[in-house]
Amino acid sequence: MSDTPKTSASSLACGEPQSGSRRRFIRAAGCAAVAAALTGCGNLTTEEFLQRNFRELDKKELAEIIARLEKEYTAKFRKKVTVAATPPMPGVVFGYALDLSRCIGCRRCVYACVKENNQSRDPQIQWIRVLQMDKAEGVNVLHADPYYDPPLVPQEGHFYMPVQCHQCKNPPCVKVCPVKATWQEPDGITVVDYNWCIGCRYCMAACPYGARRFNWGEPHLPPEEINPVTEYLGNRPRPKGVVEKCTFCIQRTRKGRYPACVEICPTGSRKFGNLLDPGSEIRYVIENKRVFLFKEELNTQPKFFYFYGV
């Protein structure tokens, strides 16, 4: 481990802890020995190993971590990559609506999402799953086909239902996470701290929408394909062994833009906005269209609404 220029974990065992907090010191001391053992087989640094949950970090620590990540990503992808930790906007709770009568199942949203959010290309990870369903059966996952591949969409007798994170108001994934690595932000978006998740996949078992994806292997993203504008809790490159999911593109929406999937949709099936703003389009849809919630009986209270526009 000593032939890497990075600080070795074992140096901390006898060195002094970086912060005065007693609790932190106990943690550091307790883990340093193990860190030394583990970093021996990987290239994990002490800082990485001892880094705490995002919500426990103070401003200075966060700035240091972000600087470290930016440096790491910039070197890895050979172009300037920025990592922001944009806070939620006050008075905003995001909502999403999807028009089932318009969606043609072209999957452009899937690919736009992959590009925007830096999903691994190999192994492939996609946050949106479009289901082809039988018109005769209605919305029923037991008659859904996610691997439809006809030369032309839409197919006669079928309709298409894209599924992604529903940003539940009552999220089962957050409830079950044993280490508080995933939580709901004040603007209603459930995020994951990729540096804290232990990869137990309990949240995946708990999610009724199949929205959470796991990095089964080391994620690969060709440098020329990276979107260099990233968020800490959003689309920054992920490590292996952790869970990830749709964040309604917080890197865009927290700056007043639309999510990539909304922008790309050629049929205008996707509506997005602030649920707290009575004049927003999303509120118009909810108040005037025939809306339904997917798996409503589970009381997850999604902020993702399906509707029939025509």
Next chain:
Amino acid sequence: METIRNFRRFCLDSLRLVVVGTRAYYGWVAFLLALMGLGIVAYLGQFQDGLIHTNMRDQVSWGFYIGNFTFLVGVAAAAIMLIIPAYVYEWKPIKEIAILGELLAISALVMCLGFVLVDIGRPDRFWHIMPLVGLLNFPSSLLAWDVIALNSYLLLNYVVATYLLYCAYTDRHYVKRFVYPLVFLSIPMAVSIHTVTAYLYNGLGARPYWNSAILAPRFLASAFCSGPAILLILLQILRKTTRLEIKDEAIFKIAELMAYTMGFNLFLTAAEAFKEFYTNSDDVVFIRYLYLGLRGHYTLVPFAWASVLCGLVAFLLFLVPKTRKNWVTLNIGCVLIYASVYIEKGMGLIIPGLTPDTLGEIYTYRPSLTEVGVASGIFALGFLVFTLMLKVAVPVMLGDFTMAKRPARAAAAA
């Protein structure tokens, strides 16, 4: 001071005891070490490249590891099948061997923790889930509960077993006021580890197959079949290979208790199946996938029926006094019930819970070679722990291994 010195002696003498043995003993230990080596090799690949070496995927995100974990929690809980008759009813024939149940629980828990550790994607971050140093999502997450319950149960069994052995070693009677409360505490705790583990699956609305109120009772019923089955076989082996006297009546009593739990277990399984199949709602697909196959996928079907069949035959063998008291049929019954529960509480629980997945997809999961290799390593570790503990415990129980009888050579060395 004296106690510390004696305890040190006890530890040193125990060490000495486990490193010498017969040829068969060395062979067995070498075999286990080789299996562990295999497990480590398999795990190293997974550690390097990630869980991609397993056959788990987003659709079936838990598999063989978590299945084994769940099964072994049951084995650990079953120690109370000895504790209750021994301490609550003060039934002497069992009281003499009750410690074996505790040792079995310790080994099973070691394997449980091993399976959890190899299943997580970031083993380097395991400290995040440790109480006090990490950030435990307690009481919201049942996995946080499970961490606490399993570790406390492990600690409790460890303390009691070590203390009892140490007392016997120093030729003193154990202090009743110390042991009894702990032993009695271990009864609700054994129930709690299995209940909490059941709740871990039970509380997920997204997975109707697990979301059944009788899941925890089913866990307990099956645990009290499989754990004692191991003990019964073990008792016979010990009886044959050592001077340890284990009375027939002790074995038959345990077998009789097992007959009840086996019957109850079958009843609960039937209750679940009736509810699903007769109601025939959309949620029937999971149990269909298990027993009948779904949309051309039949992977689990032979296993599911094998489990039911083994369970039934074992129940009959244990129910009829004549076959229960016949060594051949008794042992066949033990193997059958063990196999039955291993299927039912392992893959038979995890896989149909996740298949079809929440969006209706069927992904056929079969453990990869890596998973099988790692799992055998963990089982070998558990058996090794158990073997070493027995190596000390049996002579203590026989009264051969006490401070007074220390071999002169050892005494001189210490």
